[in-house]
Amino acid sequence: MTNPVQVPTNVLIVGVGGQGVIMVSKVLATLCQNHGYAVKQSEVHGMAKRGGAVFSHVRFGPQVWSPTIPEGEADVLVALEWAEGLRWLSFLKPDTGTFIADCQRIVPPFACRNRGRGAEASYAPQTPEEIIQQVHAGYAMDATTMATNLGNLRAANTVLLGALSTALDFAVDDWLATIPQFVPPASIDINLAAFAAGREWALAGEKRVDANAEGPHVSYTEIRHAQVDTVVEIVEERCKGCDICVKLCPERCLRLNDSLVAELVLPDLCTGCHMCEWLCPDFAISVTNTPVPEPA
Amino acid sequence: MKDVDVLDDFDIEDYIRQDQMPHFLCPGCGHGIALRALMWAIHDLAIPKDKLAVVSGIGCSGRLSGYVDASTFHTTHGRPLAFATGLALARPDLHVIVISGDGDCLAIGGNHMIHSCRRNLNMTCMMLNNEIYGMTGGQVSPTTSSDRFTTTTPAGNTEPVFDACALAAAAGASFVGREVTLQILALRELLRDAIANDGFSFVEVISDCTEIYGRKNDLGASPEMMMSQKSSMRPFAYRNTVDVPFRPTGLKTGVLAKTDRPEYGKAYRAMTEKLRGKKGRG
């Protein structure tokens, strides 16, 4: 690792809202400050709500000018959520960087690019093994399950903090003294245990993938509509060609035809949302969604 | 087959007179959307069509009653609330809905409107506000926004406007609300609460007159008008005061007033029964 006395050390912590990205960066920044370093901590609170993307840049050293880490300059990338980690992977130093990630998945709303009913959410297809092979040092760990086993899945960020401690030159006791300042008093013990578990797991080797990396995230609830067949019927005699359905359809799958009558021209895009039916002032449109039986 | 996965089993076809369709409204007229929301609310409340009476006045809004499969009364200009008062007093078993327009309700029928609010007889008035007299060709109405062009304000409207909801609340309506047609689900909910209210409910629906008002004032077609109506409104959930009168835009939507006042019909019948009881004893 780079000597922090000469150039800043860069730690990038990413995840989704609610996981504790900010807590991890605060612990690190405080620790650095206590050791006399100049510290810059700059963060984005994602969409300012649970589920939105969040990242935090922590830079420390004898002198730090810029608050953000340039691409390819992160010494450590800590990802509290797998896909967020992959999204920031290009920020890691190619030759010397350490990638520490919880391999559990939280599928964000915007992963549902296809709004059709029954559509699968798209998610990063890469397996933890592939990724860990590509980096200098890497840990794909099941921090969430580890924290859950310790009694509180919300301590997953502290498990990762434990792994992070192996990549930085601070004494274990310093870490243990700092963590309690940033967690609720009732969960201090569990967080210290989580830290120890993460540290122990990472010390076992420079590249490790948890055996249960593909396991489902305990807090992830699948949001998936039953597959339906949507039929949009347009009564030509009633349509007056006012354009309301055409312009207000969220998928823009209707058009006015040559006789200025509304027509469903892109049925594949239609999600069966009923908007055209509800806003048709002439009661010319009816949308019927029939569930497709699940294969036995 | 009806939808099984969405919201409910409402089908507009069950509530309109299909032999009268297509209706006579211009392309893109928001009144049709308001009518759907109204019928939806009726469906939500499980009001049987035989217990539903729809009374309307004159103008584009007045013609809507003819498309509802219920007992419908297309009355005279500005007077539907007065007709409905007689009907509701004579038949407390009915759900009486009045469909009116901005000219019908606030100009020629203004007196009936404020006194209906004051009396608090159980009925719901849905006033469709499109800021214009559409059927007569586009004359200025009491809600036409400032500087807008109409056939009787060729240089732009210089008259101030009515805030119908502020007026209704001040006059004592026990439920007052406003919504735009684009927000049809919110409108449906508003109308549902209005009809369920035991007393006089006033709901102003911001509707669009694309063919006349929109064209004359370069407001775009229906989708554009509906979007701009929505963006100019300020959603405003349950609260008991109306504090922004006389503003052409930036009106509040949602429930604007809700008060617990005695329903007039019940009060009158209680008095009648008291009188008859006395007569029996004496």
Added chain:
Amino acid sequence: MSQRINLQGNHACALGAIRAGCRFFAGYPITPSSEVAESMARELPKVGGTFIQMEDEIASMAAVIGASMGGMKSMTATSGPGFSLKQENLGYACGAEIPCVIVNVMRGGPSTGMPTRPSQGDIMQARWGTHGDHPIIVLAPASAAEAFSETSRAVELSEQLRVPVVVLLDEAIGHLVETVDLDAIPETPEVWRKWAEGPKQDYEPYAVTDDMVPPMSRPGDGYRTHTTGLTHAPNGFPTQNPAIAEAALTRTTTKLDLHRERYESWRVRQCDDADLLIVAIGISARAAQAAVDDLRADGVKAGLFRPVTLWPFPEEALREVVASSGAKTVLVPEMNQGQLVLEVERVLKGSAGTVGLGRIDGEAITPDQIAGKAREILG
């Protein structure tokens, strides 16, 4: 045992309506008809009826029609300025054939005129007040007892023929206190319009029936019909088809021609040998009766023809009386500048000389005035 009590004409109107089953009254204060409303406000709650004082004359007429459409016998009362305001919705009731009764206690006009002074200036307005061709029945009582019985009859006729009926009183009759026998007429709460029957798909709210009076539906009976002031087809929905429109308008006027016997009413007195026939209504007819007696005492053969049903005018009856008596002159005394005389002239078409006598100074016409005019004509 008969119940004979002293009643004001206006109060008698209210009691007569209730006797025929009227259970809804909407009104607005106006002299000299306010006593009708006051009486109704007192009496209706006792019989489970509904009284409401509306915000204006227009609204009270509308509420009365609304209540009738809901299936209640209903009535309103007013005077000249209010009658003018009611014309709008009265036209609706004529067009949509909604039964209702309007009491108009005439006062001096035009405009606010002379509110507490008698007049008969609304004779033509009662017939032609609202715009467009329309059917209407107008009854003109000449005593408190008749105000009682004619208002009762007005309720019945409006029900049976589905037509608005105007009870035209003058201030003098409205405020006249006379003995009224409350049992002189039967109670008729069972007289109703014909209600719709049979399957919904066969029912047309304005169908052409034999008697030209279609059965009426009301909310809650399952027919879910449409009622409109627009010219409508038999199915109740607006039409601009010339043939259908003509047929619809023709039926509403023909229906009154078909039922003349049911509503026509007039009184004749000493007409058999009359050389001079006086035609008058209301308080003028009472003065004319005294004038007839006065003239007869002088040896002048005078007689009185008094239409009780003023509109449609009992024209056959008048022609017959003139023909059988051989009267050469007809005198029409009235408290206006000559309205009833126009109808009499139209009916007689020159078969007898017609002379009008008007009084417009706010005083009731007197027997002397009428007898004097008769003597002047006869030379």
